[in-house]
Amino acid sequence: MESSESVTLYGWFRSSCSWRVRIALAWKGIKYENIPVSLQKGQQHSQEFLAKNPLGQVPALCIDGFVLTQSVAILEYLEETRPNNPLLPKEPKSRAQVRRIVETIVSGIQPHQNLPGLDIPPGTPDEWKLAWSKEWAQMHIKKGFAALEQMLKESPGKYCVGDQVSLADVCLLPQVYNAKMLHVDLTPYPNIVRNNEELIKLEAFKSSHPRSQPDWVDEGHGINQEV
Ligand SMILES: N[C@@H](CCC(=O)N[C@@H](CS)C(=O)NCC(=O)O)C(=O)O
Known part of the structure; x- marks a missing residue:
């Protein structure tokens, strides 16, 4: 899998699922670009966003050359690829x-x-x-x-x-x-x-x-x- 430095989060300020990902990115010190997708304006249904997540839901994270959706899959991926400041205990x-x-x-x-x-x-x-x-x-x-x-x-x-x-x-x-x-x-x-x-x-x-x-x-x- 391609690895790249640039990370982009598509999310919405009040979405709790987006906030989960923002916390983990900050916790692990990962810099990212934040692109708002307004759920109030229905932007999750735009062609542009549906190409990232056909389910029409935030968050979507572009990282390491691919787009990842589902906040828990994102959190687990970050944990596996960026194990610094771990968010899962060992035991x-x-x-x-x-x-x-x-x-x-x-x-x-x-x-x-x-x-x-x-x-x-x-x-x-x-x-x-x-x-x-x-x-x-x-x-x-x-x-x-x-x-x-x-x-x-x-x-x-x-x-x-x-x-x-x-x-x-x-x-x-x-x-x-x-x-x-x-x-x-x-x-x-x-x-x-x-x-x-x-x-x-x-x-x-x-x-x-x-x-x-x-x-x-x-x-x-x-x-x-x-x-
Ligand atoms: N299981 C998904 C749920 C994503 C989700 O429900 N996102 C909400 C915001 S928190 C959303 O985009 N809602 C707009 C919609 O469903 O049209 C995840 O954890 O990422």
Whole structure:
């Protein structure tokens, strides 16, 4: 496989999946060009972007002479090809715990807040669609967070799995941001909240925050830098 120095991320400031990749790139000190694909303007459906990801979803990462999609595949690829500042622990049980937390977020929670995941009959008024999608997302976040809260108790430490930052943290912080945006009460999840407070102190998590992105638009959610 061809290896090249230039790395380009196609993403959107508020996409939690894009944010996962931004964190890992920053954590590993990989320089990249950030090309915004506005989901609000529907740019993920443009011919140009579909050539990168026929699924019409961000993120897509051009790296080492090929285009990679699916945030977890990207994270694992970065980990395998750029093992500095590792995001997976060495010990198999801890690795499994990291992957368990990742999977809970990426397949158990995030897809339920992505609009195409909702089968809403055509003709439904916009305000109903919004209310229903919000309700649906909140329900899955609460269910997922209750499970994650338990998992975090099983691997105590400063971060999700002990005292080492891992892919679990890379996925959790953007998900907590989404939960706040959807006004989910986080009081029942003290370990998640504590984890979040630790993570946002770290430069790679801070610099990759939606608000720090060139395409940031204040959408009036009232969420500040301290997610
Ligand atoms: N499993 C994919 C999910 C990607 C995804 O859902 N991306 C969202 C933003 S976070 C998106 O592009 N949504 C727009 C759409 O589906 O039209 C990944 O982890 O990369």
